[in-house]
Amino acid sequence: MKVFVWKEVAQCSDSYHSEGGVVVFAENEERARDLANSTPGCAIQHDEAPDEVRDVMGGSERVFIFPDAGCC
Numbered sequence: 001m002k003v004f005v006w007k008e009v010a011q012c013s014d015s016y017h018s019e020g021g022v023v024v025f026a027e028n029e030e031r032a033r034d035l036a037n038s039t040p041g042c043a044i045q046h047d048e049a050p051d052e053v054r055d056v057m058g059g060s061e062r063v064f065i066f067p068d069a070g071c072c
Helices: 029-037
Strands: 002-009 020-026 052-055 062-067
Touching: 002 029, 020 029, 029 062
Parallel strands: none
Antiparallel strands: 002 020, 002 052, 020 062
């Protein structure tokens, strides 16, 4: 299992400030993108590479979305 961290992606929510961070626990990057992009409003593009990838022991697949709160 690995953890994939995108510090900022262009589209991770349907809010006015659509940017934000995404953290995904998955077996590989393709699966991480599939999991993240199945979250409503999230669309990590193929040219948006993860900022960090780390191996982790055990666990299960999970997605955490951190939308940009913006100025509002």
